[in-house]
Amino acid sequence: MPQQVRGVVARAKGAPVEVVPIVIPDPGPGEVVVAIAACGVCHTDLHYREGGINDEFPFLLGHEAAGVVESVGEGVDSVAVGDFVVLNWRAVCGQCRACKRGRPQYCFDTHNATQKMTLEDGTELTPALGIGAFADKTLVHAGQCTKVDPSADPAVVGLLGCGVMAGLGAAVNTGGVTRGDSVAVIGCGGVGDAAIMGARLAGADKIIAVDRDAKKLEWATDLGATHTVNGAETDPVEAIAELTGGFGADVVIDAVGRPETWKQAFYARDLAGTVVLVGVPTPDMTLEMPLIDFFSRGGSLKSSWYGDCLPERDFPMLVDLYQQGRLPLEKFVTERIALDQVEKAFETMHRGEVLRSVVVL
Numbered sequence: 015m016p017q018q019v020r021g022v023v024a025r026a027k028g029a030p031v032e033v034v035p036i037v038i039p040d041p042g043p044g045e046v047v048v049a050i051a052a053c054g055v056c057h058t059d060l061h062y063r064e065g066g067i068n069d070e071f072p073f074l075l076g077h078e079a080a081g082v083v084e085s086v087g088e089g090v091d092s093v094a095v096g097d098f099v100v101l102n103w104r105a106v107c108g109q110c111r112a113c114k115r116g117r118p119q120y121c122f123d124t125h126n127a128t129q130k131m132t133l134e135d136g137t138e139l140t141p142a143l144g145i146g147a148f149a150d151k152t153l154v155h156a157g158q159c160t161k162v163d164p165s166a167d168p169a170v171v172g173l174l175g176c177g178v179m180a181g182l183g184a185a186v187n188t189g190g191v192t193r194g195d196s197v198a199v200i201g202c203g204g205v206g207d208a209a210i211m212g213a214r215l216a217g218a219d220k221i222i223a224v225d226r227d228a229k230k231l232e233w234a235t236d237l238g239a240t241h242t243v244n245g246a247e248t249d250p251v252e253a254i255a256e257l258t259g260g261f262g263a264d265v266v267i268d269a270v271g272r273p274e275t276w277k278q279a280f281y282a283r284d285l286a287g288t289v290v291l292v293g294v295p296t297p298d299m300t301l302e303m304p305l306i307d308f309f310s311r312g313g314s315l316k317s318s319w320y321g322d323c324l325p326e327r328d329f330p331m332l333v334d335l336y337q338q339g340r341l342p343l344e345k346f347v348t349e350r351i352a353l354d355q356v357e358k359a360f361e362t363m364h365r366g367e368v369l370r371s372v373v374v375l
């Protein structure tokens with residue numbers, strides 16, 4: 015029987031989000047209904063509400079979540095009723111050209127639920143990133159559910175479902191940060207700070223945090239930055255050069271995603287080093303630079319989608335490290351809020367006052 019629960023819906027571009035009744039179908043073949051325990055508020059949810067992703071309103075927002083499997087559809091054997099799972103937006107298909115070449119982290123045809131969740135009147139909802147977890151329950155593909163240690167705090171480990179994984183993976187997977195590297199991270203929000211935490215986990219020697227907000231730099235230090243640069247007061251390229259013997263950092267991560275921050279990342283990098291773009295630019299942004307600079311400096315220029323993660327490989331391992339006290343994931347949870355406070359959390363996020371507000375159900 016389809017069930018009615020509460021969900022946070024964005025009905026129209028820029029309109030405040032509302033908590034409304036939504037209808038969850040019984041899981042069909044390959045699908046799972048998950049009772050949500052917690053879901054973080056990510057910048058991407060706000061992008062959806064502002065019409066910055068696409069026009070497929072109404073959206074069911076929320077996508078950084080953990081919960082418990084409530085029911086499974088036909089043919090689902092990867093998870094069972096009662097399993098504690100973190101939801102992901104990379105349920106790899108195993109069939110596309112990326113998967114077939116052994117690069118499933120780039121999968122070009124990831125799975126989502128086939129059936130639609132709806133409003134009471136039958137209007138189909140578009141779940142954010144194929145998840146839609148600011149709700150009591152949601153319907154996803156079984157591959158979007160990754161089992162992790164059930165004793166972990168859902169408000170904390172749910173954050174692995176998007177921003178924290180994206181940042182940590184940008185450093186460790188995409189950037190290949192390893193022992194002894196010097197690393198600089200431009201933009202120290204949830205994503206940048208997760209990159210800092212990842213660089214520290216991987217054994218980076220020098221970790222330079224760049225932000226324009228002094229409070230963010232304090233949090234970055236708490237998560238492992240060894241040096242900080244306030245970009246509002248100092249030129250980040252010069253400051254990073256000074257901190258690295260005049261050479262630049264081995265890996266520089268742009269966690270803002272603007273032409274000026276990407277250029278800073280490029281010029282703050284040592285010869286043959288790596289630039290990682292994990293911040294998401296808007297379609298109107300362009301870049302003009304001397305081509306000879308790309309050639310003469312060598313190295314690699316990469317983008318990081320979801321931290322090049324494989325949820326089945328990375329989530330359980332990161333949850334175990336957190337449980338062992340080796341990964342301070344709990345520091346990303348700035349506040350815990352109720353389902354009807356998502357709109358307020360967007361304002362708090364916009365003012366830069368939090369790393370993450372997390373809805374607890």
Ligand SMILES: NC(=O)c1ccc[n+]([C@@H]2O[C@H](COP(=O)([O-])OP(=O)(O)OC[C@H]3O[C@@H](n4cnc5c(N)ncnc54)[C@H](O)[C@@H]3O)[C@@H](O)[C@H]2O)c1
Binds near residue numbers: 057177180270291
């Ligand atoms: N690639 C992916 O898979 C992926 C996944 C999730 C989020 N993201 C993107 O990552 C980016 C960061 O997300 P977030 O949640 O950390 O956002 P956030 O708003 O919390 O953090 C951005 C930080 O950048 C700082 N900043 C802004 N302009 C700056 C500048 N010119 N110089 C230095 N610092 C500056 C801000 O003060 C803030 O601390 C966003 O673009 C988001 O869409 C990417």
Ligand SMILES: [Zn+2]
Binds near residue numbers: 114121123
């Ligand atoms: Zn694939």
Ligand SMILES: [Zn+2]
Binds near residue numbers: 077078176177
């Ligand atoms: Zn997100």
